[in-house]
Amino acid sequence: MSAHDETLAWLLDSDPSLKWQVERDLMHLPQEIWRATRRLTSQQGFGAQLLSLQDADGQWAGGAFFPTREDPRAVVRPGEEGAQPFIATTWSLNALREWGVDAEALGDTADKLAANSRWEFDDLPYWDGEVDCCINAFTLANGAWLGVNVEANARWFLERQLEDGGWNCEWFDGSTRSSFHSTLNSLKGLLEYEQRTGRRDEIAQARWLGEEYLLERELMFKLSTGAVVGEWTTQFTYPSRWRYSTLRALNYFKDATEFDGRPMDNRIEKAVETVRWTANERGRWINQCQESGSVWFEVDGLLGEESKWVTFHALRALEWWDSRNHRSSAHEQDAP
Secondary structure (H helix, E strand, O other), X not given: OOHHHHHHHHHHOOOHHHHHHHHHHHOOOOHHHHHHHHHHHXXXXXXXXXXXXXXXXXXXXXXXXXXXXXXXXXXXXXXXXXXXXXOOHHHHHHHHHHOOOOHHHHOXXXXXXXXXXXXXXXXXXXXXXXXXXXXXXXXXXHHHHHOOOOHHHHHHHHHHOOOOOXXXXXXXXXXXXXXXXXXXXXXXXXXXXXXHHOOOHHHHHHHHHHHHHHHHOOOOEOOOOOOEOOHHHHOOOOOOOOOOOHHHHHHHHHHHHHHHOOOOOHHHHHHHHHHHOOOOXXXXXXXXXXXOEEEOOOOOOOOOOEOHHHHHHHHHHHHHHHHHOOOOOHHHHOOO
């Protein structure tokens, strides 16, 4: 068995939330197979476990973005005191959506959140969003997934796009320069909205401007000096939460170009190589950073360990790039 086949077998020996994506995106199995696996995400494993932790009022841990109570069932990771907890409603919805849990499994959660959940900022209603681009991008994607009318949330991004084409969560405090983190999260929210509700020309145009902000910088460099914008650009982890990385950006561009039917932009090539070069000798990727703070449970390898999720996303991005550029992937090169 080749190293690549061993890695695929390792990835398949996973929670349904990852396994169905491996079946679809790396193995290219028929729809009936990976869809059957995806249906399991609400019945067993991570998805079922997280659904069981939901409060009766539709929230998790009693809060929209931050918990309002400590929960003895949560795992507190060591690190900085006062670190961001990841057990509240928005983080929990993000995980369930990314894992492929069907919206029907959440029942009337959307209505319960409309009635019971308010943002910590100005006590604003949950589905209206607030002022943070990343939070609003999560809300846009989660609302589209749960069938909420979030068109106004999508248009909010058109009004908040900065002159350089991107977004910055600190616009509310006067920032006029875009952020890699904020821009990517905004793009992901807008793309998911279009994927679930249909193409919107104005939104697509806004996305393309935001994409150009990142592409001009080759997904990792400062436009002014050409220096790498930060070491975080090549620190790969899962869950990525709000963090920008070249790996996360490449997976966005794969999804966006396929949705739009547009060609790949070769300005991402250096970012692709940051992914390719960081595989270990077994063709797998390491979890390179980990957020402090509370989580409901661990879903991947700890810091410094081989990561099934990072490996999946790396192979997904590299296969897309290599197939579009008609070059052999690493596992084909070392095949006997």
